[in-house]
Amino acid sequence: MKIVRKNGEIVRQGSSSKLQKFLYRTLIGRIILRLLITKVVSFSMGLFMNSFLSKIFIKGFIKKNKIDLSLCEKKKFKSYNDFFTRKLKEVSYDKEVTSFISPASSKLSAYVIKEDLTYTIKNSQYSIENLLQNSELANQYKDGYLLVFRLEVDDYHRYIFTDNGKIIENKKIKGRFHTVNPIAFEKYDVFKENNREYTIIESDNFSQLVQIEVGALMVGKIKNHDVVDFKKGDEKGLFLFGGSTVVILVKKDIIKLNPIYLENTKNNCETIVSIGEKIGDKL
Numbered sequence: 001m002k003i004v005r006k007n008g009e010i011v012r013q014g015s016s017s018k019l020q021k022f023l024y025r026t027l028i029g030r031i032i033l034r035l036l037i038t039k040v041v042s043f044s045m046g047l048f049m050n051s052f053l054s055k056i057f058i059k060g061f062i063k064k065n066k067i068d069l070s071l072c073e074k075k076k077f078k079s080y081n082d083f084f085t086r087k088l089k090e091v092s093y094d095k096e097v098t099s100f101i102s103p104a105s106s107k108l109s110a111y112v113i114k115e116d117l118t119y120t121i122k123n124s125q126y127s128i129e130n131l132l133q134n135s136e137l138a139n140q141y142k143d144g145y146l147l148v149f150r151l152e153v154d155d156y157h158r159y160i161f162t163d164n165g166k167i168i169e170n171k172k173i174k175g176r177f178h179t180v181n182p183i184a185f186e187k188y189d190v191f192k193e194n195n196r197e198y199t200i201i202e203s204d205n206f207s208q209l210v211q212i213e214v215g216a217l218m219v220g221k222i223k224n225h226d227v228v229d230f231k232k233g234d235e236k237g238l239f240l241f242g243g244s245t246v247v248i249l250v251k252k253d254i255i256k257l258n259p260i261y262l263e264n265t266k267n268n269c270e271t272i273v274s275i276g277e278k279i280g281d282k283l
Helices: 018-025 027-035 037-047 052-065 080-084 128-132 135-139 182-186 260-267
Strands: 002-004 010-012 100-103 106-113 120-122 124-127 145-151 158-160 165-173 196-203 207-214 223-224 235-239 244-250 255-257 269-273 278-282
Touching: 027 207, 037 052, 037 080, 052 080, 106 260, 124 128, 128 135, 128 207, 196 223, 207 235, 255 260, 260 269
Parallel strands: 002 269
Antiparallel strands: 002 010, 100 278, 106 145, 106 269, 120 124, 145 244, 158 235, 165 196, 196 207, 207 244, 223 235, 255 278
């Protein structure tokens, strides 16, 4: 899958690393993968990344990814996870009430939810019902949008609410820890199998939304804040070490999504979006 900017500029030809290709496309790799996606391995990696020993990776990561620490609340960190979940001094977002914004700095793929509650990724059919494990809830999003915001390791790993509103329900679904890179969808229904949490949100301007946080390879924890009422742009939570994904379900005839995201997705491209960036309008 290519990664592109909204203007069509190609940033990278592919989003899969050599390691990911080895793990998901070779027999030996898939044998090793069975161990890596278990909770025990993910938990063990989490312990290490929370320890002071993991600080040795911070300097190299900052240099490689050109991280500007002057934008962050602090510049010294106790562990790699402390650095990985660093908080920005300020998160800007489109404040127009009719603007639908991105919850995270990420790579966006946009899908239409079909009549049979499926969506298509890499020529394979996947089910909203499997994603939510709730057929009644899934049926409410028929012909709506499934928006996938995939975070890579160099993205900001905190995410926000897209509108004013209140939380109706939270649910945790235990699972595995596959990578959320598109390569994993060649063999697995990642959103069905992975550890995830979803929140049913009654928003002021966009009806009922479902926001889902999906844990990924080597991500041991999804940390959502304990809130009921919230404002647009408020921080909803954060991911610990690794790449992760936020998924938002939007009902039919609620927003007018910028068509470039749907077009890019059809052309096998993910579009770079910033946290708080406008991606659509209220209908």
